[in-house]
Amino acid sequence: MRATVVHNGELSVRSVPRPEPGPGQLLIKVLRAGICGSDLHVREHSSELNEVVTELGYTTAMTPEQEIVLGHELLGEVVAYGPETRGRWEPGTSVAALPVLRTDGAIHMVGFDVDSPGGFAEYCVVQEAFTFPVPDGVKPDQAVFTEPLAVAFHAVRRGAVSARRPAVVIGCGPIGLAVILMLKAQGVKKVVASDLSPARRALAVECGADVVVDPRESPPWDAYKQRGPVSSLTDYLGFGIDAMQVVRRIPLLPWETVLLNADRLGQSPTGPVVFECVGVPGMLEQIMTAAPLHTRVVVVGVCMEPDTIRPAIAIHKEIDLRFVFGYDPAEFARTLELIAGGKVDPSPLHTGTVGLDGVAQAFSDLADPETHAKILVDPWA
Known part of the structure; x- marks a missing residue:
């Protein structure tokens, strides 16, 4: 299959093996993948990323000399299932997925790991447990913003x-x-x-x-x-003196209780x-x-x-x-619901779409804040 890979900071389109879904995984045909700021960062700072996440116990993150397929903001169609899956959705079903795989007991971040190629490709493997069907009527250019x-x-x-x-x-x-x-x-x-x-x-x-x-x-x-008086420390301390003068004039007022609960009641500065x-x-x-x-x-x-x-x-x-870092599956699913229900409209963020051959130029274009916010990748364009 065709994919855009990064190697020593350089992006190019290559022919790479199509990934095969393992236990608990499914293969999707990538419909869209978003270019994230993290993709821009790791292109230049993969060594720093590797150092940080290795300290956190993740030892297979990308290094500059590896050839990596980036892309972790994923939207695709179900193609095939690996073993030990439930086959929840018919082939052709549009799905969004969290970019995390478990292979042979090891955890891999999709698009940041040589063992889990990402969505800047024609096909990608995702974890069935972390995959969610896209409701009918939601366009690909909307659903891909779930991540x-x-x-x-x-x-x-x-x-x-x-x-x-x-x-x-x-x-x-x-x-x-x-x-x-x-x-x-x-x-x-x-x-x-x-x-x-x-x-x-x-x-x-x-x-x-x-x-x-x-x-x-x-x-x-x-x-x-x-x-309230939050512009300076002296104003705040002066406020405290004034407040104490007031509350201590009131007989039988449990002023300690009032002040201790002011924050909980939304009344403190x-x-x-x-x-x-x-x-x-x-x-x-x-x-x-x-x-x-x-x-x-x-x-x-x-x-x-x-x-x-x-x-x-x-x-x-x-x-x-x-x-903050990432999200949990419930937040991911709720976000997809918010998009599907029209509560959140991500369209202002979408400022361009490219095919695999345009990814390298898109990375350069995203350096100019006056030109783009979010560029999507359509591997079949």
Whole structure:
């Protein structure tokens, strides 16, 4: 079969053996595969990725000298089943799948491993237990967004954003745009998006952002009304003095109980929930330095290089720092339901489609934020 492979950072189209499904697996004819920011990263930083995941116990991740078929955002049609499967869906059924395989007892990440070639190919193998049928009427250019939108859904859930608490999205590349879509789908009333690119700010509006800002002109923290004295430590301490003066004047008031439950009742001063979707060194430090007190920072962008932060800044502001990775099968399935039901429309992210011969150029084109957000691969184009 034909496939686009990466070898020592170079992309080319080759003829490679068609994979065969093993126990618990099925073969799909790839209809679409999305080019992810992770694909762009590992093309240049596969050694760093290998080093990190090896420490986590995953020892077969790609290295630069290996020839790898990338592509983990998968959509395809059922072709054939391997042994020990239930044959749940008829051949020709459109399916989306989590990019994880278990072969001979070992776990492999599809599109990042020589033992699990990805979707930049005519055919691909997926795990039956991690595969979900696409509801009737959902177009391939929509269903293929299940995987990246599931990443965003997981990030929003981990962020625990209430409808009333502002959300700030830093970076409006594909994952930032996906986070905006999911925030609005979850009913968050105020979503502020920040990006240097005019084109991506425009896409953020299409995805539902309530306010978009160019950070060179105005900080995102000025784009909404803050609840309580969270702009500075001295304001917050002054607020504490004023509050204690009030509550201690009221006879028989259990003021300790009132204050201890203020946060649970949503009455204590709080900052926004910030989604860091850039993934470059220095961005976390910038956010923690500039953000209001009691801000929750959800790190979605993948920074492949060492970084430095000042914990003392985060401590004095009580910054809540959360890192997110991937999603679970329930989040994946729910994301597909949201797309099928029209609750989430990923079409603003889709800015181009190429065949296998166009993947190398697409990787180059995605470096320009004014040109593209998400490019899909149609292996049969």
